[in-house]
Amino acid sequence: MPTKSKQTQYHPLSFPCRRTSRTPGTNATIPNLESYMLEITRGLGETTNAGTPTAQFIVIDEEGLRNGTVVLLERHVDDDVDDEDDIVLTDKFDKVRLPWKKVHSIFVNLDLANMDFRDFTDWQEGDAEGWFEYVDFGDDLPEKEREEREREREIERLRGEGLVD
Structure with a gap:
């Protein structure tokens, strides 16, 4: 007998969480995190020697804990290059807030480069700080x-x- 699928509901964390250590991102703003990521990945190219991507990262913030979202940041790619095969990462980030259940698929597709950031956003609606609306x-x-x-x-x-x- 088939079962009815349930819509997943996300609720804020309701238990005390003891801090065991501080990370560089603790209480940081998005611009602070962007600067930090640029600093630690400078000169690494698109991936580290271990294959860790340097062009994308995910931020879980207070708003995301409340509403079940994360912020996905990706280094902006300069589209004004002569050779279409050249990928030139700028020091700016494109940003989008999206649901938890979508982040894995989108992150993997961006990392594999089989989809573009604009495939998940309304590319024309990005603001001056690089924020885009999730589609x-x-x-x-x-x-x-x-x-x-x-x-x-x-x-x-x-x-x-x-x-x-």
């Missing part, structure tokens, strides 16, 4: 509807760039 790309939708949604988003992107009417 659910519909992994819970039927395949045909998901493809149609992706097609519509791509047409809007091309319109925004003045490439189609």
Whole structure:
């Protein structure tokens, strides 16, 4: 007999958590974390020798604990390079707040570089500080509807760039 699927509900932590150590991110602002990540990864390229990505990282903050979200940051890629195969990471970060249940899939796809940051956000809506609005790309939708949604988003992107009417 099939069981009904339940919608996962996230609740704030309600137990006291004893601090065992301080990390560089304790009580830091997002700009502080960006500076710290740039400092410790400078000169490493896109990954460390152990294969750890340096272009993306995840922040769990107080807001995220309350509402079940995280902040995903990715080094901004300079699109104004001559060779399309060259990846030039800038010292700026693109940022998006997204649900916990989406972060693993998105982080892995960004790390594998089979999807772009703009595939998960409304690229045209980023603000001056690099914050973008999360757009659910519909992994819970039927395949045909998901493809149609992706097609519509791509047409809007091309319109925004003045490439189609």
